[in-house]
Amino acid sequence: MxxxxxxxxxxxxxxxxxxxxxxxxxxxxxxxxxxxxxxxxxxxxxxxxxxxxxxxxxxxxxxxxxxxxxxxxxGLGPGLFGRWQQQRRDPIEGEGYDALDELLAGVLRLADPGAGSRPLEPEMVFYQPTPARHVLDMLARSRLGPRDVLVDLGSGLGHVPMLASICTGARTVGVEWQPSHVQVARHAARALGLHDVEFRAQDARDADLALGTVFFLYTPFVGSVLRTMLEALREEGRRRPIQVCTFGPCTGVIAGEAWLRTDEPTRADRVAVFQVARPSNH
Ligand SMILES: C[S@@+](CC[C@H](N)C(=O)[O-])C[C@H]1O[C@@H](n2cnc3c(N)ncnc32)[C@H](O)[C@@H]1O
Incomplete structure (x- = not known):
């Protein structure tokens, strides 16, 4: 020019x-x-x-x-971000970030955890946030509501539990292995007055899953860690109906679980929403 x-x-x-x-x-x-x-x-x-x-x-x-x-x-969160999502013209897919992520960053003000992070153990996946449009898509397609409890397994800096609570009024829990990330998330949630958002600094394999109705995984771990987690979720699914929402490469693995079903084709760059299949299958 x-x-x-x-x-x-x-x-x-x-x-x-x-x-x-x-x-x-x-x-x-x-x-x-x-x-x-x-x-x-x-x-x-x-x-x-x-x-x-x-x-x-x-x-x-x-x-x-x-x-x-x-x-x-x-407490006027419900509707705020959904309205902006509707202004989108592109399909909700792809792993890239866009203006909605800028907006969310400006609103949540998540601090940089800096050098406080500890080295990841084998099969644990480093922090990368789910693009905000996919989080909103997941909230809409799982029909998360005020009676639900969303558990984000490997919640990083916590924007999924925060956005979910803001938009739906659901109680939300983030489970994150990095204490430095949990500290950042707790601070941001407190500053926004989000009382129904909780962050637990622990290995997801030790988490109490009994409280969750909807579980979210943005490929937080792979291999035997993912396998252990899926077995634990399967046990929960035997007791009551749950939904398992996924994003990223773990979707391909989870789509192969006979105890879960989804009505839509799955792809790694779009959230998949799984329900527990009929009991005869698991
Ligand atoms: C790809 S990020 C996803 C972050 C967040 N869920 C999101 O969607 O924006 C994966 C996160 O899982 C965490 N993580 C990895 N292994 C974990 C484990 N065993 N228990 C809890 N968190 C774990 C990592 O520290 C990282 O923050």
């Missing part, structure tokens, strides 16, 4: 008062991406104009995050 064209676009954006409106957060994210792509090549006056626009957009985002945090503290 030539400098003249950049000036033209900056002129247009400078006149666009709607850029600050709450509903235009996706558009702001696109413009910020555009500014990021330009910054290495800009200098002088045009760089100053680009920086002024960036400051304006970041202020609008910060104000939106503040309003959302206040709404969540007042």
């Amino acid at each position: 030539t400098t003249d064209r950049i000036h033209d676009r900056l002129d247009d954006l400078a006149c666009d008062a709607s850029l600050e409106s709450a509903d235009r957060w996706r558009w702001r994210a696109d413009v910020l991406d555009w500014l990021d792509s330009l910054s290495p090549v800009l200098a002088g006056g045009v760089a100053d104009r680009a920086q002024a626009l960036r400051t304006r957009l970041e202020r609008a985002d910060a104000a939106l995050y503040g309003r959302l945090r206040a709404a969540i503290r007042r």
